[in-house]
Amino acid sequence: xxxxxxxxxxxxxxxxxxxxxxxxxxxxxxxxxxxxxxxxxxxxxxxxxxxxxxxxxxxxxxxxxxxxxxxxxxxxxxxxxxxxxxxxxxxxxxxxxxxxxxxxxxxxxxxxxxxxxxxxxxxxxxxxxxxxxxxxxxxxxxxxxxxxxxxxxxxxxxxxxxxxxxxxxxxxxxxxxxxxxxxxxxxxxxxxxxxxxxxxxxxxxxxxxxxxxxxxxxxxxxxxxxxxxxxxxxxxxxxxxxxxxxxxxxxxxxxxxxxxxxxxxxxxxxxxxxxxxxxxxxxxxxxxxxxxxxxxxxxxxxxxxxxxxxxxxxxxxxxxxxxxxxxxxxxxxxxxx
Amino acid sequence: xxxxxxxxxxxxxxxxxxxxxxxxxxxxxxxxxxxxxxxxxxxxxxxxxxxxxxxxxxxxxxxxxxxxxxxxxxxxxxxxxxxxxxxxxxxxxxxxxxxxxxxxxxxxxxxxxxxxxxxxxxxxxxxxxxxxxxxxxxxxxxxxxxxxxxxxxxxxxxxxxxxxxxxxxxxxxxxxxxxxxxxxxxxxxxxxxxxxxxxxxxxxxxxxxxxxxxxxxxxxxxxxxxxxxxxxxxxxxxxxxxxxxxxxxxxxxxxxxxxxxxxxxxxxxxxxxxxxxxxxxxxxxxxxxxxxxxxxxxxxxxxxxxxxxxxxxxxxxxxxxxxxxxxxxxxxxxxxx
Numbered sequence: 001x002x003x004x005x006x007x008x009x010x011x012x013x014x015x016x017x018x019x020x021x022x023x024x025x026x027x028x029x030x031x032x033x034x035x036x037x038x039x040x041x042x043x044x045x046x047x048x049x050x051x052x053x054x055x056x057x058x059x060x061x062x063x064x065x066x067x068x069x070x071x072x073x074x075x076x077x078x079x080x081x082x083x084x085x086x087x088x089x090x091x092x093x094x095x096x097x098x099x100x101x102x103x104x105x106x107x108x109x110x111x112x113x114x115x116x117x118x119x120x121x122x123x124x125x126x127x128x129x130x131x132x133x134x135x136x137x138x139x140x141x142x143x144x145x146x147x148x149x150x151x152x153x154x155x156x157x158x159x160x161x162x163x164x165x166x167x168x169x170x171x172x173x174x175x176x177x178x179x180x181x182x183x184x185x186x187x188x189x190x191x192x193x194x195x196x197x198x199x200x201x202x203x204x205x206x207x208x209x210x211x212x213x214x215x216x217x218x219x220x221x222x223x224x225x226x227x228x229x230x231x232x233x234x235x236x237x238x239x240x241x242x243x244x245x246x247x248x249x250x251x252x253x254x255x256x257x258x259x260x261x262x263x264x265x266x267x268x269x270x271x272x273x274x275x276x277x278x279x280x281x282x283x284x285x286x287x288x289x290x291x292x293x294x295x296x297x298x299x300x301x302x303x304x305x306x307x308x309x310x311x312x313x314x315x316x317x318x319x320x321x322x323x324x325x326x327x328x329x330x331x332x333x334x335x336x337x
Numbered sequence: 338x339x340x341x342x343x344x345x346x347x348x349x350x351x352x353x354x355x356x357x358x359x360x361x362x363x364x365x366x367x368x369x370x371x372x373x374x375x376x377x378x379x380x381x382x383x384x385x386x387x388x389x390x391x392x393x394x395x396x397x398x399x400x401x402x403x404x405x406x407x408x409x410x411x412x413x414x415x416x417x418x419x420x421x422x423x424x425x426x427x428x429x430x431x432x433x434x435x436x437x438x439x440x441x442x443x444x445x446x447x448x449x450x451x452x453x454x455x456x457x458x459x460x461x462x463x464x465x466x467x468x469x470x471x472x473x474x475x476x477x478x479x480x481x482x483x484x485x486x487x488x489x490x491x492x493x494x495x496x497x498x499x500x501x502x503x504x505x506x507x508x509x510x511x512x513x514x515x516x517x518x519x520x521x522x523x524x525x526x527x528x529x530x531x532x533x534x535x536x537x538x539x540x541x542x543x544x545x546x547x548x549x550x551x552x553x554x555x556x557x558x559x560x561x562x563x564x565x566x567x568x569x570x571x572x573x574x575x576x577x578x579x580x581x582x583x584x585x586x587x588x589x590x591x592x593x594x595x596x597x598x599x600x601x602x603x604x605x606x607x608x609x610x611x612x613x614x615x616x617x618x619x620x621x622x623x624x625x626x627x628x629x630x631x632x633x634x635x636x637x638x639x640x641x642x643x644x645x646x647x648x649x650x651x652x653x654x655x656x657x658x659x660x661x662x663x664x665x666x667x668x669x670x671x672x673x674x
Contacts, residue, residue, distance in 0.1 A: 025379060025482075025484070026484065026486065029487070029584065030418070030486055030487050030488075030584075031383060031414040031415075031417040031418050031487070031567075031568060031569060032381045032382055032383040032414050032415060032417075032418045032420065032477070032484070033381070033382050033383070034379050034380070034381050034382075034418070034479070034484050035379060035380045035382065036379045036380070036481060037374055037380060039376070042362060042371050042372060042373045043371070043372045043373070043374060043380055043476075044369045044370070044371050045369055045370050045371075045372065045426065045459075045460070045474070045476065046368060046369040046370070046426075046460060047384075047426045047428045047460065047461060047462050047472070047474055048428070048462050049428045049430060049462050049464050049472065051430055051464050051465070051466045053466075053467065054430075054464060054465050054466060055464070077368040077369050078368075078369060080368040080369075081367070081368055081369045081371070083369065089382065089383075089384045089474065091384045091385070091386045091428075091472045093386060093388055093391075093470065122382075123382065123383060123384065124384055125384050125385050125386050125472075127386050127388050127391060127392070128388070128391050129388045129390075129391060129468075129470070130390065130467070130468065131466075131467065131468075133430065133466070133470060135384070135386065135428045135462075135472045137382070137384055137426065137474045139380075139382065140369070142371070144373060145362075147362070147363065147369070147371050149363065149367055150366070150367050150368070151367075230368075231368060232368060247366065247367075
């Protein structure tokens with residue numbers, strides 16, 4: 001298919017966006033989308049952008065993976081509030097020579113994510129640009145007053161991780177070392193697995209290219225009233241834990257042994273502490289609820305593990321290592337550094 | 338001020354974002370923002386991106402104007418649905434060397450718009466990039482079922498314009514011809530007026546650089562139940578009228594004399610028909626309501642004028658000119674052409 005006009009592309013998307021749930025009054029094709037929230041619920045909203053050459057390189061990012069990842073990273077913020085996704089908007093900028101196959105694959109991946117995570121695409125914006133950028137706005141819902149915040153951690157709370165950390169950074173390292181032309185070679189998880197050759201390499205690449213938002217776990221945690229604070233790990237364990245500490249005005253002790261046990265093979269301690277883009281969930285849990293969590297948490301959800309505890313103090317993070325107490329200075333990923 | 342880290346910039350924005358209205362439960366500084374819509378209202382949501390070298394050139398776009406325009410163009414979509422703005426999100430990407438003064442001026446202009454149009458900034462995303470892009474998501478509200486759509490125009494309805502058209506295109510032409518280094522020279526409407534020298538040049542530049550979303554007019558039209566369909570003119574009169582015609586499955590006759598009378602000096606018929614970015618409102622009004630509209634419409638709102646009428650047919654646009662009937666083929670602005 002050759003290069004097409006903006007309105008044709010919008011029509012192409014609209015045809016494929018699927019049916020709208022009852023909460024959506026107006027979807028693609030008007031000046032705005034319209035939603036009617038259920039009574040007793042609040043609207044939870046977030047936006048995230050993935051930029052070519054900053055968040056990904058076109059050579060190693062197949063369009064289908066980019067579309068799906070761009071939605072996943074945005075939905076991960078909903079998961080971190082315990083929100084249920086309701087709808088999304090897609091603002092896409094791309095060079096005119098990519099309006100053919102790459103565009104279709106990107107949209108295919110995005111709409112796969114919409115179906116998988118029950119988040120219909122209800123609007124957006126298309127623009128020309130020199131480089132690809134994908135900006136997603138996700139809209140979710142929580143019962144009134146039930147969103148889980150970064151603020152709320154108390155001394156004595158356990159620090160609990162859902163999902164794996166460090167894998168996405170290990171995947172990025174693999175891509176930066178080998179510089180594979182993945183966009184030309186793979187367009188599915190199966191093809192990625194074939195290209196990766198070993199399951200360890202596949203795990204790392206999948207974590208970097210096709211992260212999963214932990215929506216079910218986030219909603220479960222909110223429904224069971226277990227977390228005093230929660231965040232998703234997009235910038236790295238240390239940086240995102242520090243966001244909880246700053247918002248809650250407390251400090252943290254991480255247990256080096258628990259942290260080491262949690263690491264997948266091939267993940268270094270540094271990648272676990274500083275690597276971004278894992279989209280695991282990090283929460284604090286009152287001590288009295290920890291046992292309840294570890295016994296009743298559904299086995300088929302992403303793995304849950306305790307990493308340490310909240311202490312009183314001023315946002316410091318200490319690493320306990322065989323009796324020694326090391327103050328962490330390192331940060332996670334931050335733009336403009 | 339020198340280049341700063343992402344989290345410092347977010348804190349800088351948060352300090353200046355102002356107090357939150359009751360409808361916002363959580364603003365900047367968490368994974369998501371949270372809003373509690375008033376009972377009986379729907380959520381109206383839209384996203385728009387402005388890209389450097391596509392929608393503006395850095396040389397002639399002062400940061401303060403860019404910030405304000407990026408919000409204005411997004412709010413214009415709310416105006417076109419008759420919605421009241423409630424909050425907005427800002428996804429900003431910019432080169433690391435612009436995180437100083439240009440960033441501050443951009444945010445200053447954006448937050449001025451937030452205050453002016455009562456649309457608090459409640460969240461967003463910051464990223465590094467080679468070029469500046471500003472993506473805004475605006476959230477508004479309408480009473481249940483009262484949003485004004487593109488669909489709904491009926492044969493016999495009048496075609497009515499609120500605001501001026503063609504001016505923004507005339508302003509763009511001036512910028513493209515003279516290539517002024519405005520970003521270095523102007524940072525306020527007064528400085529722009531001084532630089533423009535004549536009021537005619539100032540009007541053109543202001544329309545291009547500092548458009549106003551016609552929020553009051555849009556809400557008034559919705560409250561008075563006057564429009565059968567409405568859209569904002571972002572892509573040009575012909576292109577946006579065609580969106581109404583396509584959604585409503587009707588055709589249109591524009592009256593050349595009425596159109597000519599509506600034009601400001603220095604605006605050509607071509608700029609009026611095809612020029613984008615005016616953010617005027619275009620609506621269709623049942624014939625029985627036209628007199629009501631023209632007599633009761635508030636005088637201090639943007640000017641309202643009839644341009645023609647809806648006829649039955651298949652999305653054609655005819656220009657009536659001294660008894661002749663000319664079928665328009667031309668389109669407005671569209672990306673990827």
